[in-house]
Amino acid sequence: MRKLSIFILASTIFVSSFSKDFTSLLGILDGTKHIESTLNSKISPKNINHTNxxxxxxxxxxxxxxxxxxxxxxxxxxxxxxxxxxxxxxxxxxxxxxxxxxxxxxxxxxxxxxxxxxxxxxxxxxxxxxxxxxxxxxxxxxxxxxxxxxxxxxxxxxxxxxxxxxxxxxxxxxxxxxxxxxxxxxxxxxxxxxxxxxxxxxxxxxxxxxxxxxxxxxxxxxxxxxxxxxxxxxxxxxxxxxxxxxxxxx
Known part of the structure; x- marks a missing residue:
């Protein structure tokens, strides 16, 4: 029973992770999804948030x-x-x-x-x-x-x-x-x-x-x-x- 619960939990995590990754990929191909990051007060190409x-x-x-x-x-x-x-x-x-x-x-x-x-x-x-x-x-x-x-x-x-x-x-x-x-x-x-x-x-x-x-x-x-x-x-x-x-x- 314990092994079955662990298997179900692991499967759930995998499906959730796959769903998020697949959705992100679709977003990129559709031209509607952007990569998000944090905009720093210091201006530099590495820390600019392109899509805030x-x-x-x-x-x-x-x-x-x-x-x-x-x-x-x-x-x-x-x-x-x-x-x-x-x-x-x-x-x-x-x-x-x-x-x-x-x-x-x-x-x-x-x-x-x-x-x-x-x-x-x-x-x-x-x-x-x-x-x-x-x-x-x-x-x-x-x-x-x-x-x-x-x-x-x-x-x-x-x-x-x-x-x-x-x-x-x-x-x-x-x-x-x-x-x-x-x-x-x-x-x-x-x-x-x-x-x-x-x-x-x-x-x-x-x-x-x-x-x-x-x-x-x-x-x-x-x-x-x-x-x-x-x-x-x-x-x-x-x-x-x-x-x-x-x-x-x-």
Whole structure:
């Protein structure tokens, strides 16, 4: 009787453990599950929590000030990176399947549409699903938003000066002829910025540079279309170097 009880207990523990591991695996493949850790007060690539839910819903108005800005924006960028990486894994997996479920077809339709790639052209889609180095994103976010202090970024959570050309999307008015996109939170802003670089023809060279492993200070030369200022590249490189942003690319 004692041996039977021990066997039942051991079996229960095994099933429970297997269930949790299997659920986690499904979450990763589905692009909806994140690895969680504890965010330390010290900013370092090893102890940043990429997916702290309270952090992902941050508003720009909450992260003003250089150090506060960096501390909050880096985990959000890493979360977007995680999302894109998991979507790429799923796309690669589905590209090999001959028969898809309705849910899988819907997922692929949305991804192809988001990246503006013809449905079924997996090679082109995977080619566009890039993620710029964190150091480059932090530099652009800090420059475009004034470390989160600009009026536009505070009103719209728009860290990258993303303009709006449609009345049918959330936006804020700068003047009679200029509007900026408005986001629910900072993560939406980061994600939209990455998607813009991923699908716009003006950033084809940038995407190639990222795939070739060029670092952030080398990639800045491909952003001439992003800003008309002749010294834009130099400003970004100065921010990256003077703040040691490359430590976040580890």
């Amino acid at each position: 839910n309270s952090n992902l819903n941050k508003q720009v108005s909450e992260i003003k000030g250089k150090q506060t800005f960096i501390k909050n924006i880096v985990p959000i960028i890493k979360s977007v990176e995680d999302d894109i990486a998991m979507n790429k894994v799923r796309v690669a997996s589905l590209s090999k399947k001959s028969t898809l479920t309705l849910e899988e077809k819907t997922f692929l339709t949305n991804i192809f549409d988001k990246y503006r790639v013809s449905y079924g052209n997996f090679a082109s889609l995977m080619d566009k699903m890039i993620m710029p180095p964190t150091s480059l994103i932090v530099a652009q976010a800090s420059l475009e938003s004034g470390w989160g202090t600009s009026k536009i970024s505070s009103r719209s959570n728009n860290l990258f000066g993303m303009k709006s050309f449609s009345k049918n999307e959330p936006r804020v008015k700068a003047d009679d002829s200029l509007h900026y996109r408005k986001y629910e939170n900072v993560k939406e802003s980061v994600y939209d910025y990455v998607i813009n670089l991923s699908r716009h023809n003006a950033y084809k060279s940038l995407r190639k540079g990222i795939k070739n492993g060029e670092d952030s200070t080398s990639l800045t030369k491909y952003l001439t279309a992003y800003c008309e200022q002749g010294d834009y590249k130099d400003k970004l490189n100065h921010l990256i170097k003077s703040n040691n942003f490359k430590k976040f690319d580890v």
